[in-house]
Amino acid sequence: MNRNRIGALTSTATLLAICAAVHSIADAQQSNVKSDQQPSFTQGEAQTDITKLYQWTGNNPRTANVGTIKSADGAEWTVPAKTHFKSATKAADLYNEANGVEPDGIADVDLEAIPLLDAGGDEIFTVYVFGDNYFEFYVNGKLLAVDAVPMTPFNSSVIRFKANRPFTVGIMGVDWEERLGLGFEKFRGASFHQGDAGLVAVIKNTTGETVAITDANWKAQTFYTAPLKTKKCLVLKGGIRDSSRCSTEDAADGTSYFAAHWPIPENWAAADFDDSDWPNAKTFTNEFVGVDNKPAYTNFTDLFDDSKTDAQFIWSSSLVHDNLVLMRTTIGK
Ligand SMILES: [Ca+2]
Ligand SMILES: [Ca+2]
Ligand SMILES: [Ca+2]
Ligand SMILES: [Ca+2]
Numbered sequence: 001m002n003r004n005r006i007g008a009l010t011s012t013a014t015l016l017a018i019c020a021a022v023h024s025i026a027d028a029q030q031s032n033v034k035s036d037q038q039p040s041f042t043q044g045e046a047q048t049d050i051t052k053l054y055q056w057t058g059n060n061p062r063t064a065n066v067g068t069i070k071s072a073d074g075a076e077w078t079v080p081a082k083t084h085f086k087s088a089t090k091a092a093d094l095y096n097e098a099n100g101v102e103p104d105g106i107a108d109v110d111l112e113a114i115p116l117l118d119a120g121g122d123e124i125f126t127v128y129v130f131g132d133n134y135f136e137f138y139v140n141g142k143l144l145a146v147d148a149v150p151m152t153p154f155n156s157s158v159i160r161f162k163a164n165r166p167f168t169v170g171i172m173g174v175d176w177e178e179r180l181g182l183g184f185e186k187f188r189g190a191s192f193h194q195g196d197a198g199l200v201a202v203i204k205n206t207t208g209e210t211v212a213i214t215d216a217n218w219k220a221q222t223f224y225t226a227p228l229k230t231k232k233c234l235v236l237k238g239g240i241r242d243s244s245r246c247s248t249e250d251a252a253d254g255t256s257y258f259a260a261h262w263p264i265p266e267n268w269a270a271a272d273f274d275d276s277d278w279p280n281a282k283t284f285t286n287e288f289v290g291v292d293n294k295p296a297y298t299n300f301t302d303l304f305d306d307s308k309t310d311a312q313f314i315w316s317s318s319l320v321h322d323n324l325v326l327m328r329t330t331i332g333k
Contacts, residue, residue, distance in 0.1 A: 037236060037238070037239065037241075037262070038236070039225075039234070039236070039241070039260035039261055039262050040071035040072075040073050040075050040077070040260070040261045040262075041071055041072065041228075041231055041258050041259065041260055041261075042069045042070065042071045042072075042077060042181055042258065042259045042261065043256065043257070043258050043259075044069075044181065044182070044255055044256065044257075045069075045179055045180060045181050045182050045255055046067035046068060046069035046079050046180035046181035047067070047069070048067060048068045048069070049066075049067055049068040049078075050065055050066075050067040050180065051065060051066050051067070052064075052065050053065065053066055053083075053085050053086070053150050054085070054149065054150045054151070056098060056149070056151070056152050056153055058097060058098070058153060059097070059153065060152045060153060060154075061152070062151045062152040062176075062178065062185075063151075063178070064133075064134075064150035064151040064176055065178075065180060066078055066079065066080070066081075066082075066083070066180070067079055067180040067181065069180070069181040069259075071261065075261070075263075077181075077224070077261045079177070079180050079181045079224065079259070080174050080175070080176055080177050080180070080183075080224060080323050080324060081134075081172070081174045081224065081323075081324045082264075083134070083136065083146065083150070083172075083174070084136060084143060084146055085134075085146055085147075085150060088136070088143055088145065088146045089115075089117070089144070089145045089146070090145060090146060090147075090148040091129070091137065091145040091146060091147060091148060091157035091158065091159045092114045092115065092145075092157065092158050092159065092160075093148060093155065093156075093157065093158075094109065094128060094129075094130075094155075094156040094157055094158040094296070094300065095155060095156045095295060095296040095299060095300070096148055096149060096153070096155040096156075096157075096296070097153040097155070097296075098148075098149055098153055098155070099148070102295070103299065104299055105299050105300065105302065106300055106302060106303055109158065111126060111158070111160070114126070114158055114159075114160045115160065116160045116161065116162060117144045117145060117159065117160065117161040117162070118161065118162050119139035119140055119142055119144060119161045119162060119163040119167065120140065120142070120162075120163065120164070121162050121163040121164030121167070122162060122164060123162065123163060123164060123165065123205065123206075124160060124161075124162055124205070124206050125160070125161055125162075125163060125203055125204065125205060125211065126158060126159070126160050126203070126204050126205075126206075127158070127159045127161070127169075127201055127202070127203045127204075128156065128157070128158050128201065128202045128204075128300065128303050128304070129147075129156065129157045129158075129159070129171075129199070129200070129201045130154075130156040130157075130199070130200050130201075130291070130294075130296060130297045130300075130304065131147060131157075131171075131173055131198075131199040131200075132154065132175065132196070132197050132198045132199070132289065133147075133149075133150060133151045133152070133154075133174060133175055133176040133197070134146075134147045134149070134150045134151070134173070134174040134176055135147045135157075135171050135172060135173050135174070135199060136171070136172040137159055137169070137170075137171055138169065138170035138171070138172075138269035139161060139163050139167055139168070139169055139170075140163070140167050140168055140269075140270065140271050141168075141170070141267060141269045141270035141271065141273075142269075143269075144159060144161055145157075145159045150174070150176055151176035153296075154294045154296050154297075155296050156296040156297065156300065165331060165332065166271075166330055166331060166332045167271070167330070167331055168269070168270070168271040168273075168328065168329070168330045168331075169203070169212070169328065169329055169330075169331065170268060170269030170270075170326065170327070170328050171199065171201065171326075171327045171328075172269075172324070172325075172326055172327075173197065173199045173315065173324075173325045173326075173327060174197075174323065174324055174325075175195055175196065175197035175322070175323040175324075175325075176195070177195060177226075177323060179191075179192060179254065181226070181259055182226055182227050182254055182255070182257055182259065183195070183224075183225075183226030183227040183257075183259060183321065183323050184227055184250075184251070184254050184257075190250045191252075191253075191254075192227075192250055192251040192252070192253065192254035193250045194227065194248050194249070194250060194320050194321075195320070196289070196290075196319045196320045197315050197319050197320075197322065197323070197325070198284055198289040198291075198313040198314070198315050198319055199214065199313065199314060199315065199325075199327065200214050200297075200304050200311045200312065200313045200314070201213070201214045201311065202214075202303050202304060202306075202309070202311045203331065210306065210308075210309040211331055212329065212331045213309050213310070213311035213312070214281070214311050214312055214313070214314045214327075215281070215283060215311070215312045215314065216280050216281055216282070216283050216312070216314070217280065217281075217329060218280065218281040218314055218327050218328065218329045219275045219278040219279070219280060219281065219327065219328045219329070220278065220279065220280070220281035220282070220314060220315060220316045220325055220326070220327045220328075221239065221241070221275075221278040221279065221316060221325065221326050222241050222243070222262075222316040222317070222318075222321075222322035222323075222324065222325050223261065223262045223263075223264050223324045223325070223326065224259065224260070224261050224262075224322075224323045224324035225241065225243045225259065225260045225318070225321045225322050225323065226257065226258070226259030226260070226321065226323060227246075227251070227254055227257035227258070227259065227321070228243065228246050228257060228258040228259060228260060228321070229246060229247045229251075229257055229258075230246075230258070231258050231260075233245050233246035233247070234246065234260055238277055239277030239278055239279060240279055240317075241260070241262070241316070241317070241322075242317045242318075243260075243317060243318040243321035243322060244317050244318050244321075246318070246321050248320050248321075264324075264326070268326050268328075269326075269328070271330070273328070275328050278326075278328070279316065279317065281314035281315065281316070281327060282314065282315060282316065282317055283312040283313060283314055284312070284313040284314070284315065284319055285313070286305070286313065288313075288319070289313045289319070314327060
């Protein structure tokens with residue numbers, strides 16, 4: 001055996017050893033995860049219980065369906081999310097093309113006409129929300145109202161409520177999808193396009209003072225992450241569910257992609273829920289989210305982009321892959 005051949009064998013062996021080491025680090029990251037943090041994986045598109053929630057036939061027409069899919073462990077998952085869309089109070093429209101509510105700005109909105117919801121307390125607050133695509137809004141564990149439009153048109157909402165400080169706000173955000181269970185949508189001729197998300201909110205008191213904005217102080221955790229080209233691109237460590245290494249490319253055929261699901265804790269929106277192992281929310285710029293062509297946002301930049309209290313778009317680690325994200329904050333005295 002000549003020296004070059006030995007050299008080649010040595011470097012192959014070294015390479016294999018490095019691969020094995022990298023692999024064991026990846027496995028270790030997964031095995032460090034507590035059993036209640038381990039996701040259930042599904043593969044392919046949801047085929048059962050397909051139900052139409054909402055259809056929009058105007059500009060950017062989409063149908064918002066839900067469906068169910070089973071994972072190998074026998075668990076059944078509603079995708080993109082189990083919502084209260086059909087049963088809960090709809091948030092009033094700040095801007096909603098579907099209902100013909102299209103004010104040029106906040107000066108044209110009659111706040112007194114917005115129903116006052118009761119979260120238990122005496123002080124009156126107003127929250128303005130723009131979410132891509134859908135949200136449900138809780139105070140101290142009580143569901144107050146849900147987004148009037150699950151997918152398109154892009155709308156914004158206003159909710160008035162009574163509460164006492166301190167109070168805890170919980171928001172469930174959903175990035176809607178058309179390829180149920182895969183996290184893909186159909187976009188400009190692409191059958192498997194990776195859609196993105198993002199949510200911004202501002203809470204004011206009756207004097208117009210801002211008492212809370214979405215920012216990196218919020219907690220945000222994903223409970224449904226897709227599409228995953230491979231299961232291994234998802235990095236799990238403690239409460240971290242990081243999909244930022246997963247491919248964001250559209251696919252010619254995405255039907256073999258995977259999705260990760262975690263059960264939603266029953267009391268996740270309650271004031272005393274322990275969110276200490278949830279990551280802080282990640283913030284994203286308006287440019288990254290791409291809101292410059294959405295009047296539901298741009299007509300209200302004096303609310304959402306106030307120079308002194310500039311609300312940030314928040315989400316969990318991946319604006320693309322994380323499709324069901326729970327967000328929490330507590331507003332103090
Ligand atoms: Ca919406
Ligand atoms: Ca979206
Ligand atoms: Ca802003
Ligand atoms: Ca998505």
